[in-house]
Amino acid sequence: MSYRVGIVGATGAVGQELIELLHRRNFPMESLTLLASKRSTGKTITWEDKSWVVEEAVASAFDGLDVAIFSAGASTSKELGPEAAKRGCVVVDNSSAFRMDADVPLVVPEVNAHAMREHKGIIANPNCSTAVALMGLYPLHEAFGLKRFTAATYQAVSGAGASAMQELVDQLHAWAKDEPLKVEKFPHQIAFNVLPHVDVFYEDGYTKEEHKMLNECRKILGLESLRASTTCVRVPVLRAHSIAINAEFERPVDLAKAREAIAGFAGAELCDDPAHNRYPMPLDYSGKEKCGVGRLRIDSALDNGLALWVVGDQLWKGAALNAVQIAEELHRQSALA
Template structure:
């Protein structure tokens, strides 16, 4: 087995650590995928659209982390704990969902299986690393400037991110929702195979380096008591219940960072709705939201 790393000309020549060794990053090209069995794509939609078909033509199966193919009816959109069966229908490309979608949909699956989802309201609090290295650098730079009493400069996000919240991720559509919010709706529906599921999203960028947090309210066809919800979550692979508010124990980014599981807590009855439930789910969007989910898809492919 051999690991090959490819990138655009900008990143070619760099090295990455793998199993105690260094692997040189090469410039991607039409011949790069000869002899490759599984190709992970995580370089954005434009690169995926250009090179993924070439990888498939060369005989590889592509696991794509971009949004390029997620809503293509011919491409499975997979979270292995939820819809592993979808992998069987691939034609060379399997898409991995947006990181916010993964964290949100994990606890929705056991609730739907037990009580059938009717409506979902999700508000996300998304770490700056979800926007890439430049997002991390901007938060770090602004925080240091604030500590030194210097002026804060804005270069990447639409507004100051340090000590602030920005309810704006991706471009705004004509209906007032952002691209990130529209992705959440469409991807959750596809993964759960519920094309008519009512979902109302709001996505917010927050001054946290790693891990996305989502406040979720669900309405179900059948009532689900908080105790039953805890049992459902605890029994579902990839979820960890972290719900002892009396002991100040609830999911937080500092707890979840570096973990593959998504943590669920603040599980409580909706006071306004008989069949309503509130909960708080946090996941490391760089792991389960991205790399871990892609690796799990590859593991499904080689079984």
């Protein structure tokens, strides 16, 4: 069985990774349709020896498609996701548009693939920081029962799209040439800076991104009682998010058991040898399917607590890879027409 696949937002940072991963992972494709905004209509996109002409993402573009992966922002998903689903095309949505809808499963396949069985045409992919954090937290939750956590993220600019990556590079070039730096994508200069601000602020002082981490972790883990306080930070890194986590568990923790749980989990690898300066870093985890977990230690301020450092390619596990894994799972569950 092979499928007619669509990518919405094919010209973007995640869209480009989707083209690569669908091919690299040999997703069974009868055809691939690349969709983006009107601006990109007619543009040619190539990957190795293949090329496609980009079409405009309009409702009729989904006629005849079996599955479409959306990565073009929440407003495009809200407008076109239901239209695609209505036409019998299963939607895997990378945006925040439907994540918290009771009717839409929010899925990280290594954690809750079972939730997909209930889908009604749309399946949501979590926020990038949620997905990366869970690659460290989920195996520990299985081992000890997660109760609450605090986290600080170190988020790469690619989380804000291809133009944000370009802005960081342009600022570095301008700085080297002693020219004025252009600031457009972020509220402040990102080169040589750190912004404790990802997405919009809410009245309680947290940002939308910080709310997403808690709400999405609760939904994916099926753990309504989970508590979390996070600070999401943008750093001048091109690709791969890092997250420092302090987590408290229901049961007593044990370092050897924690290491074993991480090492045995499909979504992560243990990279934890501080004596030899080995810990996960964004440069090492860009373009890697597994997230790295290191700096594991007993937390000195919590009861039954562990401190850890998780790094993962958010364009992959936080977006494109997770979406392709969902499509693969649909194929395995024979849930695509």
